Amino acid sequence: MSVPVSxxxxxxxxxxxxxxxxxxxxxxxxxxxxxxRCNLACAGCGKIQYPAHILKKHLTVExxxxxxxxxxxxxxSIPGGEPLMxxxxxxxxxxxxxxxxxxxxxxxxxxxxxxLGEGLFEPSKYLSFSVHMDGLREEHDEAVCREGIFDQAVxxxxxxLRRGFRVTTNTTLFDxxxxxxxxxxxxxxxxxxVEGMMISPGYSYSKAPDQEHFLRRQRANELFxxxxxxxxxxxxxxxxxxxxxxxxxxxxxxxxPWGNPTYNMFGWQRPCYLLQEGYAGTFKELLETxxxxxxxxxxxxxxxxxxxVHCGHEPSAxxxxxxxxxxxxxxxxxxVSGRL
Amino acid sequence: xxDEDKSLEGWSPEIADAETLAAVxxxxxxxxxxxxxxxxxxxxxDGYLFNRNRDVAEPFVQMFERGEVTPSTIPYxxxxxxxxxxxxxxxxxxxxxxxxxRQAAKAAxxx
Numbered sequence: 225m226s227v228p229v230s231x232x233x234x235x236x237x238x239x240x241x242x243x244x245x246x247x248x249x250x251x252x253x254x255x256x257x258x259x260x261r262c263n264l265a266c267a268g269c270g271k272i273q274y275p276a277h278i279l280k281k282h283l284t285v286e287x288x289x290x291x292x293x294x295x296x297x298x299x300x301s302i303p304g305g306e307p308l309m310x311x312x313x314x315x316x317x318x319x320x321x322x323x324x325x326x327x328x329x330x331x332x333x334x335x336x337x338x339x340l341g342e343g344l345f346e347p348s349k350y351l352s353f354s355v356h357m358d359g360l361r362e363e364h365d366e367a368v369c370r371e372g373i374f375d376q377a378v379x380x381x382x383x384x385l386r387r388g389f390r391v392t393t394n395t396t397l398f399d400x401x402x403x404x405x406x407x408x409x410x411x412x413x414x415x416x417x418v419e420g421m422m423i424s425p426g427y428s429y430s431k432a433p434d435q436e437h438f439l440r441r442q443r444a445n446e447l448f449x450x451x452x453x454x455x456x457x458x459x460x461x462x463x464x465x466x467x468x469x470x471x472x473x474x475x476x477x478x479x480x481p482w483g484n485p486t487y488n489m490f491g492w493q494r495p496c497y498l499l500q501e502g503y504a505g506t507f508k509e510l511l512e513t514x515x516x517x518x519x520x521x522x523x524x525x526x527x528x529x530x531x532x533v534h535c536g537h538e539p540s541a542x543x544x545x546x547x548x549x550x551x552x553x554x555x556x557x558x559x560v561s562g563r564l
Numbered sequence: 565x566x567d568e569d570k571s572l573e574g575w576s577p578e579i580a581d582a583e584t585l586a587a588v589x590x591x592x593x594x595x596x597x598x599x600x601x602x603x604x605x606x607x608x609x610d611g612y613l614f615n616r617n618r619d620v621a622e623p624f625v626q627m628f629e630r631g632e633v634t635p636s637t638i639p640y641x642x643x644x645x646x647x648x649x650x651x652x653x654x655x656x657x658x659x660x661x662x663x664x665x666r667q668a669a670k671a672a673x674x675x
Contacts, residue, residue: 273596273654274596274612274653277598277611277628281628281633490626491615502615503614513619
């Protein structure tokens, strides 16, 4: 596993602090969407399907910072849209780093080399570029519906690494993925020198147009098992090993939809990053007025039945690490040995 | 049925009562295009409806009107008509549609 010790320490003390305070529901990663605009139109993405006047809007840095303060999560993920198209991305990142938030700037990396060249960012242990990579060249270009994007992303990754930035990858696996090709992809990303990889199954996201290619739970378990069962020592994942075991079907977790709350120009999204069932005006209102019992697999909600996505289940895995000695021991063993 | 067939673009439903209004608002909330609301004072507003809440004393919708920076909040009680006037940005953008286009382009280029 590749999460830096300082980050692990921050997360560990934060989670333990929440538990000591008896907080049943606490956020781990704020999903901050400053805009929906993107320079790609991936078939699996429902985020960009808005009228032009909505795509032209974005949050102000002050709105973003107020959300970060209100939420209090130690990590901030900036997806979108494409965050490198956000006009104030440099200032936003600088302010977040000054607040010692661990920032994952989720980008397709088309603009990465250009923005780095303009000096928009400075390397920091708090800043990681999380580059969207859905597989090897052929698979990635097909997933993003445009040829040549894989090569551009690789170029961006190389440039960021050369300049001393932390770089991770984030990969969504859809049905039909060839496990052998995915293992090859992991090798290639490690050879590139990225710090770690994040993986997640495609999801039953009701507004995404590519429903037929999202993975059902059983198939997801089989796929992740075949990819990760004989995980190579050289592979590093920037996520909880218990979550990876969950993907392989070796553990079961209930969803923690409040774990990665989403904030965008519409407000605090209910109930989670994937389902869009309404918005709350404040984070407090989100926590207190969302009917959480209606969500997660055990609720019987058919939208949640097959979901195994990281935004709901990785917080569950992290919580499990700090809920029992066994969870802690299993996490440490998997982290140290690299065995899943 | 294709995605295109499912689009509500151009729909102007009759709203006879509060339950019908609530159902139409749900459709408007799911709709990925602008809508037009006719209000009780004769005003007509165009924009993107992004939220609604019926679990409060005075149910409301929220929308970004075209050209406005801040969102508006409009009580259900003031809405007389909901029309799906804007382009449905989700229609025809399925993965299957993209594959069809890609295959057609490849066939046309002979590759």
